Structures are given as structure tokens and as C-alpha cells.
Amino acid sequence: MRRLVLTCGALISLLAAGAPVAAAQPTGAEQALTAALNHGMQQIGGQSSAYVVDLNTGQTLYSDAAGVGRLPASVEKIYTTSTLLLRMGPNATLTTSVLGVGTIDSSGVWHGTLYLKGGGDPTFGASSFDQAAYGTGTTMQRLVSDLVHATGIKGVRGAIVGDESYFDSLRGTPASGYQPDLPDVEGLLSALAYDRGFENFAGTVPQSRPALVATQQFAAALRQAGVKVPAKTPVYTGRTPAGARQLAVVQSPSIAKLIQLTNTPSDNYFAEMLLKGLGARFGGAGTTAAGAAVVRAELASKFGIDPRLDDGSGLSRLDSTSPIQVVTVLRQMQSDPAFVDSLAVGGETGTLQDEMRGTIARGNCRGKTGTLHDVANLAGYCQARDGHTLVFAFLANGLSYPDYVHSVEANEMAVALARYDG
Secondary structure: OHHHHHHHHHHHHHHHOOOOOOOOOOOHHHHHHHHHHHHHHHHHOOOEEEEEEEOOOOOEEEEEOOOOOEOOHHHHHHHHHHHHHHHHOOOOOOEEEEEEEEEEOOOOEEEEEEEEEOOOOOOOEOHHHHHHHOOOOOEHHHHHHHHHHHHOOOEEEOOEEEEOOOOOOOOOOHHHOOOOOHHHHOOOOOOOOOHHHEOOOOOOOEOOOHHHHHHHHHHHHHHHOOOEOOOOOOEEEOOOOOOOEEEEEEEOOOHHHHHHHHHOOOOHHHHHHHHHHHHHHHOOOOOHHHHHHHHHHHHHHHHOOOOEOOOOOOOOOOOEEOHHHHHHHHHHHOOOHHHHHOOEEOOOOHHHOOOOOOOOOOOOEEEEEEEEOOEEEEEEEEEOOOOOEEEEEEEEOOOOOHHHHHHHHHHHHHHHHHHOOO
């Protein structure tokens, strides 16, 4: 009898201490989701990883090699844009300025030097370029109009100097050895870029000296506004002296708008310009390396992750991240409407415009794609049938047919998330 009492007491103690119990069996909805995602992963190939979490419950719904580092490609823009939002806020802007050393006389003639100083605004350019490309960017014409209105300037007697010193003078990224790379970067990196550094709207002819071109366009815009700028006026590039006074400024679209222009179409040029801006503002130098260091520091302090990050766009093959790391950031950024709204919407906008059409995922899934010649990735959010928000990352590397894999990720795997009714 004493032995029986002791045995019962031990059993009660074990239960009270939280003895292991059998794991709950997956529901029918969970089994269906797992089967659908397993089928998708089999089609994608071996060098692939996936991770799915229900944001409402915190439950991991799917995990396959989720901690393995992969090439993120443009999914890396999630890291660049979230850092920009957290560091600067959605309403902040970038500034392009006109400063001067000299005086303006009673007839409105400026005697001295005018400086056009770039602040890394990727939208800065001609009004015609803006109208065709963005419809919301910063134009040279608006800057000149503000200058005329603020100063009453009617003529220039002196030099006009362009200043791109906010960034370094490297036009490319680590992926191209920092050399110009228009097909991939989609522009020339400069703190004083004009029309993305293109000579033509098609983006096939690079400007030889972007800051000088911007300065020449400034002189031309002054003339078009009725300001008399003699033909022999010296126009060149240099640094703005500390004593120059501000005469006019023009602000970029808000950070919220800039990251939307980055993420929705997956714009490499915007991502790399904004990365250099992070370096200039928070990292001590307007360089790709300084910007990447700012992003890595933010990811470590805010999210507790440490992906290998070499640039802002994901073009570098030295970049590496895992689905768990991507989902970690997406989980915390889900409450930031500016970030969520920056992502492409399935079947409707950006890089997902032609995906998910005619499925339950259309309008219910949004995300960031990532593509290289051997990479096809998709990460983001899906509103499931049960009303829960599922956050996911599908990273597929070592591919021969990335377009096919994108179709599997978007039209089968994301659709399975939207169909989930847990």
C-alpha cells in the first residue's frame, strides 16, 4: 500500500512539473497546407528553403531548411527599406539645395558663385522624366522656380558649381566592382544624379559625368525660367564651401513613397541610392560599405539577426540570408503601414502584377520578389481564408529556370497560404 501511495505521488508530481505530453495532431487544414507546400518545394529544387508563420497565433505552419542561408536577391530590399523607415520615419525627405557665395544687386543679378548640392534624391531630374517615370518625384524646374521666387534672381554673374560630395564618386555596386552597371543597377549612383544618370529616357546611354550634367541642366533651367545666364558662364563640379548660404531647396517624396518606389517594382537604383544615403546620414560616409554597415547594425539591434549583407539591392553574390531571418523582420514590420504598403500586391501591382491572377491570392497576398539568373525568391504576407495573416519566405537558389520557379512560388505556394483555413 505504501509503495502504491508513493507511486501515485510521484505520478502526480511529474504531471505537476509539466511532464512531456503527446504533441497535438495537425489539423486537416494544416495537413493540406503542408502537402501543398511540400509539393511546391519538390518542384523548386534542392537548394531551397521555406518558412511560414501564423502572425495571429505565432505558430510555425511550415519549415524546410529555414535556417539555411541563401542568396536573397531583391528580397534584400526588405532589409534596406525597413532600416530606412526605422531610422528616418515615413514622413522624412531628402533635400537638393541651391546655395550661394556672393550677393544679389537691386536689379536681381547674382554676383558670385551658385552651388547645386545633391542630397541623394533618386527621383531628381527633368519634369518630363518625372512625369513618365514616377509622377511624384523632384524636378529641376520646381527647384529653379523656388529659387526665383525666394530670391527674385534675374541674372547670374559668376560660376555655377555642382556638388555631389554627399556620396562617394563610385557609380556602381560591389556586384560590378563598383563600375557603372546600367542593365542591373538601372542608373548611375551619385548624390547629384539627374534622370538617374541617363542621357536618354530608354536608359541605354549613361552620362559620362552625372553631377556635371545635373549642373549644366541647372544652368539651362535657369535660362528657361528667364534668368540671364551668359553663355560663357563657368559650369563645373566641386565642393560647397562652409560659408555658403542656402538660397532654395526642393524636397524629395517622403520616405514612405521612396520605399514604395523601391519595393513595388523592385528598383535596384533606388535601393542602392537609399543605402548610400543611410551611410551618409548615419554611417559617417556616403558609401555602399557605410550604408550596409548601418543596415547590419539596425538588423542586429532591432531584430536580433545577422545576415551577410554587401549592398542594398541584393545584386551581390556575397549576400546571404535565411527564411527565418526574413520572416523575423517581416513579423515586426507588419504593424508599419508604410512598409506593408510598399510591397507589391498579388495580381495587381509591381513585380506581382502578372502573378496570382484568377486565384484567391489576388489582392490577399503581397510581397517582395527576388530574381537573379539562378535565383527566384518570394517573401511577404498572405491574408488566409480564416482571416489570419501568414508571413512567409520562399528562397530558391541554384536554378535553371527562375521564371518557372517564380510561378510555382506565387501561383501554387502563395495560393495555398491564401486558401489556408486553420
